[in-house]
Amino acid sequence: MTASTVRNTALFAIATMLSRVSGLLRDSLFAGYFGTTSQYDSYLVAIMLPFFLRKIFADGAMTMAFVPIFNEKLGESRQKAYGFASAIIVFVLVVSGIVSAGGVLFSSDLSSVFAGGFDTQALALTGQLIKISFPFITLVSLWAVYCGILNSLDAFFIAAVSPMFINISTIIGILLSSRLETPIIGPTIGFVAGGLIQLLVVMFTARRAGFKFSPSFSKSDAREFLTLFMVSAISPAINEINSFVDIRVSTELGEGAVASLGYAQRLYQLPLGMFAIAVATVALPQLSKLSRRESKGDFKKALWDALFVLSFLLIPSTLGLLVLGENFVRLLFERGAFTPADTMITSRLLLAYTIGLPFYGAYGVLSRAYYARKRAVTPTVISATMVGVNIVLGITLGLTIGTVGVALATTIAGIVGTTIVSMALFRYTGLDRASLISITKILIASSIMAGLMYIGRSIGGTGILSTAANVILGISVYFALAKLMKFGRGISFRRLLGLTRRRGAH
Numbered sequence: 001m002t003a004s005t006v007r008n009t010a011l012f013a014i015a016t017m018l019s020r021v022s023g024l025l026r027d028s029l030f031a032g033y034f035g036t037t038s039q040y041d042s043y044l045v046a047i048m049l050p051f052f053l054r055k056i057f058a059d060g061a062m063t064m065a066f067v068p069i070f071n072e073k074l075g076e077s078r079q080k081a082y083g084f085a086s087a088i089i090v091f092v093l094v095v096s097g098i099v100s101a102g103g104v105l106f107s108s109d110l111s112s113v114f115a116g117g118f119d120t121q122a123l124a125l126t127g128q129l130i131k132i133s134f135p136f137i138t139l140v141s142l143w144a145v146y147c148g149i150l151n152s153l154d155a156f157f158i159a160a161v162s163p164m165f166i167n168i169s170t171i172i173g174i175l176l177s178s179r180l181e182t183p184i185i186g187p188t189i190g191f192v193a194g195g196l197i198q199l200l201v202v203m204f205t206a207r208r209a210g211f212k213f214s215p216s217f218s219k220s221d222a223r224e225f226l227t228l229f230m231v232s233a234i235s236p237a238i239n240e241i242n243s244f245v246d247i248r249v250s251t252e253l254g255e256g257a258v259a260s261l262g263y264a265q266r267l268y269q270l271p272l273g274m275f276a277i278a279v280a281t282v283a284l285p286q287l288s289k290l291s292r293r294e295s296k297g298d299f300k301k302a303l304w305d306a307l308f309v310l311s312f313l314l315i316p317s318t319l320g321l322l323v324l325g326e327n328f329v330r331l332l333f334e335r336g337a338f339t340p341a342d343t344m345i346t347s348r349l350l351l352a353y354t355i356g357l358p359f360y361g362a363y364g365v366l367s368r369a370y371y372a373r374k375r376a377v378t379p380t381v382i383s384a385t386m387v388g389v390n391i392v393l394g395i396t397l398g399l400t401i402g403t404v405g406v407a408l409a410t411t412i413a414g415i416v417g418t419t420i421v422s423m424a425l426f427r428y429t430g431l432d433r434a435s436l437i438s439i440t441k442i443l444i445a446s447s448i449m450a451g452l453m454y455i456g457r458s459i460g461g462t463g464i465l466s467t468a469a470n471v472i473l474g475i476s477v478y479f480a481l482a483k484l485m486k487f488g489r490g491i492s493f494r495r496l497l498g499l500t501r502r503r504g505a506h
Helices: 003-034 038-076 078-105 107-114 120-133 136-152 156-161 164-175 185-208 219-250 257-292 296-333 340-354 357-372 377-401 403-429 433-460 464-485 493-505
Strands: none
Touching: 003 038, 003 156, 003 164, 003 257, 003 296, 038 078, 038 107, 038 120, 038 136, 038 185, 038 219, 038 257, 038 357, 078 107, 078 120, 078 136, 078 219, 107 120, 107 219, 120 185, 136 156, 136 185, 136 257, 156 185, 156 257, 164 185, 219 257, 219 377, 219 403, 257 296, 257 340, 257 357, 257 403, 296 340, 296 357, 296 403, 296 433, 296 464, 340 403, 357 377, 357 403, 377 403, 433 464
16 A cells, blocks of 8 residues: 555545535535426536536546556656647647537537426526536536646646535525526526636646646647547446436436436435545556556556555445435435425435445446556446446336436446456456455445444434434444454554645645
8 A cells, every 4th residue: 555545545535525515515505496496407407418528528538548648758758748738738629619619509409309308498498508508518628638737747636626616606606596587597607607717726736836838749649649539438428328318217207306316416426526536536647657667566556555445435435325325315405495305205316326336436446447558448348338237227217116216227337337347357457365355344344334323323313413423433433443453554534634734735
């Protein structure tokens, strides 16, 4: 276990936590102001499209293609790396600008395709919101390039915390929404304004870190990047079809179905973003560098270090969320337009999603190991398999048992994909006995923790004091067991905070 793996993961997780907490505040306000109304349904579909393209071009293909090549150039000289990055920024600006303009021009058609189950009024509103939200694609695509630069320079914090500005800007839009004839337009404008602020923040940080924008062109660089980019785009595109299937099926299940899924996904994505994405993001540059050195032993060690840190953080989070999910839904959302009945529906959806949490976390790390080696075909084929499973089960279960079936289909698809990618990758790296023993101990300790939390919930109920006491109990028991069972490998609150402070002082 390297100090840098723990330090950078801790730093990224803390930054992501700040962003996610502001996101929970945003969603709590959405629940109070809009509940599970058709306006919020329309908003979720409208921002789903920019987020879909963000996942493909920004978080997905751009990260997977850009980071390995940028690190390779960085190993030669900063000048070459910065020249390469500058050329990619121009490329992204042109391509994403065309996509954004197309979305604005054809917003009504997009609304009909992706929200076909809505009534006429909700369909028209969705088209209007798409027109407002689509410029976000250009802003977030440029943001992704700058984040790739910062992450490669081991400057993780600002890149991870910057999405908080979108949440803050959206919150302002929600608070001012009552002044508008169509209130939901307020947070939609706030969403796009936050994207602009987010971009400016990472641009300024990259400049302070030494990056200088100096456009240059190399045929070999362009060919290498575009080849990897196009292949890398397939896998995240296939993955995002899962979201499309979920949303499209949900539009056929009545008013509020899309909104309920959205609230459940927000809570499910909190540990996914704080821990799973943090570990995967930190691991990619490190694995890319080791792959370039062709050091299989070091590559294996780095991969298993990442899987251990992921397990240490994500397994107890998953079991804790399974126990206290209803508590969190009730405390965060049940007010104003969000009713007790909405709480029960959202809690069931959260339970179905949470079962798949460790599998999607592991898939994120394992698939990045392939991209680090510039071998994108395997995760692409596996992603296609996952989508096939999700489409069949999503439609079948969604139209028979409702929105819970949609969530369960996503979870089952994640389990299938993670099983396949694990078998394929471990044939190359091999297993690590010490890490497997530690992960088994983590599972045992997390189960004991969850059992005690369940007893505490049964006695104390779902109130704020009981929930807070249960969370403190769970964390305390888990870290005590980590020390007792000797599987923490030195990870503790004190070490995580200490490593973060040292990193912040650099």
